[in-house]
Amino acid sequence: MRMPTEPVEPAVPRNFLRPCLLLLLREQPAHGYELLERLPPLGFGRDDPGGLYRALRALEREGLVHSSWQPSPEGPDRRIYELTRAGMEVLHGSAKSLAAGREMLEVFLSRYGEFVSLAGAGDTARQRSPAPS
Amino acid sequence: MGELDALRVREEVLQAMYWMRSEGLAETPDADLLARFLAVPAATLSPYLERFAGEGYLEAAEAGYRLTDRGQEAGKRTFAEEFADLTRPTHGECDDDCWCHESPEEAARCLEGKAEHAHAH
Numbered sequence: 001m002r003m004p005t006e007p008v009e010p011a012v013p014r015n016f017l018r019p020c021l022l023l024l025l026r027e028q029p030a031h032g033y034e035l036l037e038r039l040p041p042l043g044f045g046r047d048d049p050g051g052l053y054r055a056l057r058a059l060e061r062e063g064l065v066h067s068s069w070q071p072s073p074e075g076p077d078r079r080i081y082e083l084t085r086a087g088m089e090v091l092h093g094s095a096k097s098l099a100a101g102r103e104m105l106e107v108f109l110s111r112y113g114e115f116v117s118l119a120g121a122g123d124t125a126r127q128r129s130p131a132p133s
Numbered sequence: 134m135g136e137l138d139a140l141r142v143r144e145e146v147l148q149a150m151y152w153m154r155s156e157g158l159a160e161t162p163d164a165d166l167l168a169r170f171l172a173v174p175a176a177t178l179s180p181y182l183e184r185f186a187g188e189g190y191l192e193a194a195e196a197g198y199r200l201t202d203r204g205q206e207a208g209k210r211t212f213a214e215e216f217a218d219l220t221r222p223t224h225g226e227c228d229d230d231c232w233c234h235e236s237p238e239e240a241a242r243c244l245e246g247k248a249e250h251a252h253a254h
Contacts, residue, residue: 033156049158050170053149060216069213076155076205079212 008121010043013101017044017055019094022087025065029082032056056081064090134180142181144211145171147190150200151208163197 013019020042024035032053036046059065064087069077083091109118134142149170153159159166164182168175182198185191190204200208 031156032152033158036156048169049153049156050172053152053170054172067216069209072155075157076151077209078155079152 012043013098017051018059019091019098020044021052021055021059022064022083022091022094025081025083026088026091029080031070031078031080035081059087063087134184139181139184142178143185143188143190143207144215146178146181146185147200147204147208148212148215150191150198151205151212154200154205159197161194161197161199166197 020039021035023042024030024038030038032049035056036049036052039052040046056065056067060067060081063084065081066084067079067081070080072078112118146167149167150162153162153170162170164175164179167182168178171178182191185204186193186198189201190207191198192201193199
Protein backbone atom coordinates (compact mmCIF):
# COMPACT_ATOMS: atom_id res chain seq x y z
CA MET A 1 0.00 0.00 0.00
CA ARG A 2 1.33 3.47 -0.88
CA MET A 3 -0.16 6.63 0.62
CA PRO A 4 -0.24 9.96 -1.28
CA THR A 5 2.84 12.07 -0.53
CA GLU A 6 2.44 15.57 0.87
CA PRO A 7 5.02 17.92 2.35
CA VAL A 8 6.02 16.39 5.67
CA GLU A 9 7.25 18.20 8.74
CA PRO A 10 10.19 16.15 10.02
CA ALA A 11 9.77 14.95 13.59
CA VAL A 12 12.94 15.88 15.43
CA PRO A 13 13.60 16.26 19.14
CA ARG A 14 12.55 19.46 20.84
CA ASN A 15 15.33 22.06 20.74
CA PHE A 16 17.11 20.08 18.04
CA LEU A 17 18.79 23.32 16.99
CA ARG A 18 20.95 23.22 20.11
CA PRO A 19 22.80 19.95 19.43
CA CYS A 20 23.02 20.93 15.77
CA LEU A 21 24.79 24.18 16.63
CA LEU A 22 27.08 22.37 19.05
CA LEU A 23 27.90 19.88 16.32
CA LEU A 24 28.67 22.59 13.78
CA LEU A 25 30.95 24.30 16.29
CA ARG A 26 32.58 20.96 17.14
CA GLU A 27 33.49 20.73 13.47
CA GLN A 28 34.97 24.21 13.46
CA PRO A 29 34.55 27.65 15.09
CA ALA A 30 32.29 29.86 13.02
CA HIS A 31 30.59 33.23 12.65
CA GLY A 32 26.83 33.52 12.91
CA TYR A 33 26.26 33.88 9.19
CA GLU A 34 28.44 30.89 8.46
CA LEU A 35 26.38 28.80 10.91
CA LEU A 36 23.24 29.94 9.14
CA GLU A 37 24.73 28.71 5.87
CA ARG A 38 25.66 25.32 7.34
CA LEU A 39 22.30 24.60 8.99
CA PRO A 40 20.17 23.56 5.97
CA PRO A 41 21.65 20.03 5.63
CA LEU A 42 20.47 19.46 9.20
CA GLY A 43 16.93 20.44 8.25
CA PHE A 44 16.86 24.13 9.18
CA GLY A 45 16.09 26.99 6.84
CA ARG A 46 18.10 30.20 6.57
CA ASP A 47 15.16 32.52 7.05
CA ASP A 48 15.32 33.01 10.81
CA PRO A 49 18.65 34.48 11.85
CA GLY A 50 16.93 35.78 14.98
CA GLY A 51 16.32 32.22 16.16
CA LEU A 52 19.97 31.46 15.59
CA TYR A 53 21.02 34.60 17.44
CA ARG A 54 18.87 33.76 20.47
CA ALA A 55 20.04 30.15 20.49
CA LEU A 56 23.69 31.19 20.41
CA ARG A 57 23.16 33.63 23.25
CA ALA A 58 21.44 30.96 25.32
CA LEU A 59 24.26 28.51 24.66
CA GLU A 60 26.78 31.13 25.64
CA ARG A 61 24.93 31.97 28.84
CA GLU A 62 25.04 28.28 29.73
CA GLY A 63 28.77 28.17 29.12
CA LEU A 64 28.49 25.70 26.24
CA VAL A 65 29.78 28.17 23.66
CA HIS A 66 32.40 30.87 23.87
CA SER A 67 32.54 33.83 21.54
CA SER A 68 34.90 36.70 20.94
CA TRP A 69 35.30 39.56 18.52
CA GLN A 70 37.34 38.88 15.44
CA PRO A 71 38.62 41.93 13.57
CA SER A 72 37.26 42.25 10.08
CA PRO A 73 39.25 44.01 7.36
CA GLU A 74 36.00 45.30 5.91
CA GLY A 75 33.18 46.41 8.16
CA PRO A 76 32.64 45.91 11.87
CA ASP A 77 34.30 43.18 13.92
CA ARG A 78 32.43 39.89 13.87
CA ARG A 79 31.60 37.51 16.67
CA ILE A 80 33.22 34.12 16.24
CA TYR A 81 31.84 31.18 18.20
CA GLU A 82 33.60 28.07 19.44
CA LEU A 83 32.67 25.11 21.58
CA THR A 84 33.74 24.95 25.23
CA ARG A 85 34.65 21.76 27.05
CA ALA A 86 31.20 21.82 28.70
CA GLY A 87 29.62 22.20 25.27
CA MET A 88 31.53 19.21 24.03
CA GLU A 89 30.19 17.14 26.91
CA VAL A 90 26.62 18.25 26.31
CA LEU A 91 27.00 17.48 22.60
CA HIS A 92 28.21 13.99 23.42
CA GLY A 93 25.24 13.44 25.73
CA SER A 94 22.87 14.67 23.04
CA ALA A 95 24.42 12.39 20.45
CA LYS A 96 24.03 9.37 22.72
CA SER A 97 20.42 10.30 23.41
CA LEU A 98 19.72 10.72 19.70
CA ALA A 99 21.32 7.36 18.96
CA ALA A 100 19.08 5.69 21.54
CA GLY A 101 16.07 7.43 20.02
CA ARG A 102 17.07 6.31 16.54
CA GLU A 103 16.90 2.65 17.59
CA MET A 104 13.34 3.08 18.82
CA LEU A 105 12.38 4.97 15.67
CA GLU A 106 13.81 2.24 13.48
CA VAL A 107 11.73 -0.37 15.29
CA PHE A 108 8.63 1.79 14.92
CA LEU A 109 9.20 2.50 11.23
CA SER A 110 10.04 -1.10 10.48
CA ARG A 111 6.81 -2.30 12.06
CA TYR A 112 4.73 0.42 10.40
CA GLY A 113 6.38 -0.44 7.12
CA GLU A 114 4.58 -3.79 7.28
CA PHE A 115 1.38 -1.87 6.50
CA VAL A 116 2.34 1.21 4.48
CA SER A 117 5.35 2.12 2.39
CA LEU A 118 6.95 5.39 3.38
CA ALA A 119 9.36 5.41 0.44
CA GLY A 120 10.01 8.99 -0.61
CA ALA A 121 8.51 10.53 2.51
CA GLY A 122 11.86 12.02 3.46
CA ASP A 123 12.18 13.69 0.06
CA THR A 124 9.21 15.89 0.78
CA ALA A 125 10.35 17.00 4.20
CA ARG A 126 10.17 20.76 4.64
CA GLN A 127 13.06 22.69 6.05
CA ARG A 128 12.37 24.33 9.37
CA SER A 129 13.39 27.67 10.68
CA PRO A 130 15.60 27.75 13.75
CA ALA A 131 13.16 27.80 16.65
CA PRO A 132 13.86 29.61 19.90
CA SER A 133 15.79 27.33 22.18
CA MET B 134 8.92 52.80 30.61
CA GLY B 135 11.24 52.50 33.59
CA GLU B 136 14.85 53.54 33.42
CA LEU B 137 16.10 50.06 34.27
CA ASP B 138 13.87 48.54 31.61
CA ALA B 139 15.13 51.06 29.08
CA LEU B 140 18.72 50.25 29.95
CA ARG B 141 18.15 46.51 29.59
CA VAL B 142 16.27 46.87 26.32
CA ARG B 143 18.88 49.28 24.99
CA GLU B 144 21.63 46.76 25.55
CA GLU B 145 19.60 44.00 23.91
CA VAL B 146 18.75 46.15 20.89
CA LEU B 147 22.24 47.54 20.37
CA GLN B 148 23.84 44.13 20.72
CA ALA B 149 21.40 42.56 18.28
CA MET B 150 21.83 45.39 15.77
CA TYR B 151 25.61 45.18 16.00
CA TRP B 152 25.47 41.41 15.45
CA MET B 153 23.09 41.75 12.50
CA ARG B 154 25.27 44.40 10.93
CA SER B 155 28.54 42.57 11.45
CA GLU B 156 27.08 39.38 9.96
CA GLY B 157 25.83 41.33 6.96
CA LEU B 158 22.20 40.47 7.73
CA ALA B 159 20.72 43.94 8.08
CA GLU B 160 22.13 47.46 8.16
CA THR B 161 18.90 49.30 8.89
CA PRO B 162 16.43 46.91 10.51
CA ASP B 163 12.92 48.16 11.23
CA ALA B 164 10.94 47.55 14.40
CA ASP B 165 9.27 44.43 12.99
CA LEU B 166 12.56 42.78 12.10
CA LEU B 167 14.15 43.67 15.42
CA ALA B 168 11.09 42.44 17.28
CA ARG B 169 11.28 39.08 15.48
CA PHE B 170 14.97 38.93 16.22
CA LEU B 171 14.47 39.53 19.92
CA ALA B 172 11.17 37.62 20.14
CA VAL B 173 9.21 40.55 21.55
CA PRO B 174 6.10 42.36 20.22
CA ALA B 175 6.94 45.14 17.76
CA ALA B 176 4.47 47.46 19.46
CA THR B 177 6.41 47.08 22.70
CA LEU B 178 9.74 47.72 21.04
CA SER B 179 8.87 50.75 18.90
CA PRO B 180 8.76 53.37 21.72
CA TYR B 181 12.15 52.17 22.92
CA LEU B 182 13.65 52.55 19.46
CA GLU B 183 12.37 56.11 19.26
CA ARG B 184 13.87 56.81 22.66
CA PHE B 185 17.26 55.33 21.73
CA ALA B 186 17.26 57.44 18.57
CA GLY B 187 16.60 60.50 20.72
CA GLU B 188 19.51 59.52 22.95
CA GLY B 189 21.86 59.30 19.98
CA TYR B 190 22.35 55.53 19.85
CA LEU B 191 20.28 55.07 16.69
CA GLU B 192 19.32 57.20 13.74
CA ALA B 193 16.33 56.81 11.46
CA ALA B 194 17.40 55.40 8.11
CA GLU B 195 15.31 54.20 5.19
CA ALA B 196 12.34 52.48 6.84
CA GLY B 197 14.23 51.47 9.94
CA TYR B 198 17.11 52.42 12.19
CA ARG B 199 20.88 52.49 11.84
CA LEU B 200 23.44 52.36 14.65
CA THR B 201 25.24 55.64 15.21
CA ASP B 202 28.93 55.53 16.13
CA ARG B 203 27.90 55.77 19.76
CA GLY B 204 25.39 52.95 19.39
CA GLN B 205 27.88 50.79 17.57
CA GLU B 206 30.50 51.23 20.26
CA ALA B 207 27.99 50.52 23.03
CA GLY B 208 26.60 47.45 21.28
CA LYS B 209 29.99 45.92 20.79
CA ARG B 210 31.20 46.72 24.30
CA THR B 211 28.14 45.46 26.17
CA PHE B 212 28.07 42.27 24.13
CA ALA B 213 31.58 41.44 25.27
CA GLU B 214 30.90 42.49 28.87
CA GLU B 215 27.74 40.43 29.15
CA PHE B 216 29.55 37.17 28.54
CA ALA B 217 32.99 38.03 29.89
CA ASP B 218 32.56 36.32 33.26
CA LEU B 219 30.59 33.41 31.87
CA THR B 220 32.95 32.41 29.13
CA ARG B 221 36.33 33.29 30.51
CA PRO B 222 38.34 30.13 30.00
CA THR B 223 39.70 28.27 32.98
CA HIS B 224 42.67 26.05 33.30
CA GLY B 225 41.75 22.52 32.35
CA GLU B 226 39.69 23.45 29.32
CA CYS B 227 42.62 22.77 27.07
CA ASP B 228 43.51 19.47 25.47
CA ASP B 229 45.79 17.09 27.35
CA ASP B 230 48.67 17.84 25.03
CA CYS B 231 48.40 21.62 25.38
CA TRP B 232 51.73 23.27 26.12
CA CYS B 233 50.07 25.18 28.98
CA HIS B 234 50.45 22.07 31.15
CA GLU B 235 54.21 22.37 31.07
CA SER B 236 54.50 25.01 33.78
CA PRO B 237 52.39 27.52 35.76
CA GLU B 238 53.91 30.31 33.66
CA GLU B 239 52.85 28.63 30.43
CA ALA B 240 49.39 28.08 31.89
CA ALA B 241 49.09 31.76 32.75
CA ARG B 242 50.15 32.72 29.22
CA CYS B 243 47.66 30.24 27.82
CA LEU B 244 44.82 31.80 29.83
CA GLU B 245 45.78 35.27 28.63
CA GLY B 246 45.89 34.08 25.08
CA LYS B 247 42.53 32.35 25.32
CA ALA B 248 41.00 35.44 26.85
CA GLU B 249 42.03 37.31 23.73
CA HIS B 250 40.89 34.44 21.56
CA ALA B 251 44.32 33.94 20.15
CA HIS B 252 44.73 30.45 21.49
CA ALA B 253 44.23 27.55 19.13
CA HIS B 254 45.03 23.96 19.90
